[in-house]
Amino acid sequence: MASADLVAATIHFQCQRDGATMGMDGVDVLRIAGGKIAEVWLFSADQPAEDLFWGQ
Template sequence: MTESVNTAEVARQYYEAMSAGDIPTAAGLFADDITWHQPGGNRFSGIRSSAAAVGEMIGGQMSVSEGTFKLEFTGGPMVNGDLAAFAVHFSGEREGASMSMEGIDILRVEGGKIAEMWLFSADQRAEDAFWGQA
């Protein structure tokens, strides 16, 4: 299997799992030492440096959004070697607030696992307002 084919397959598996709300399967694709770049200035922003830390962050997002956080891929994967980019739509609701916007996610695959992830939001201010501060 070529590097690009492997990257596309891992990326596809990740987004199929996330779109189905199957967080355990998605998390099983993370390298133990994944580096996750979460944008913005909200309670979940920053860099996570392990699969456990990313899992904790996603769990926090599900808690804050009262289980409504949803990620759907709307295009891709667009693959360049060990990188894959996806157009995504993400949404969530919580008491008194809702969020629904487009984004781009870029992941890097190494050894059949997601080694690094970068997320981009179409409206970072609105996303920050939705998640709020800790």
């Protein structure tokens, strides 16, 4: 989806780390300026689970 200088994309990502795996849905929002990505916001379906996976 796009509106003015913002683009939103629904995503599903998977990753592996130290033998553990994680898969999750999310939304990425990007602000475009001058034809390039200027800012990015990443939203995960379960942020606490993602934080735990990455050790934060």
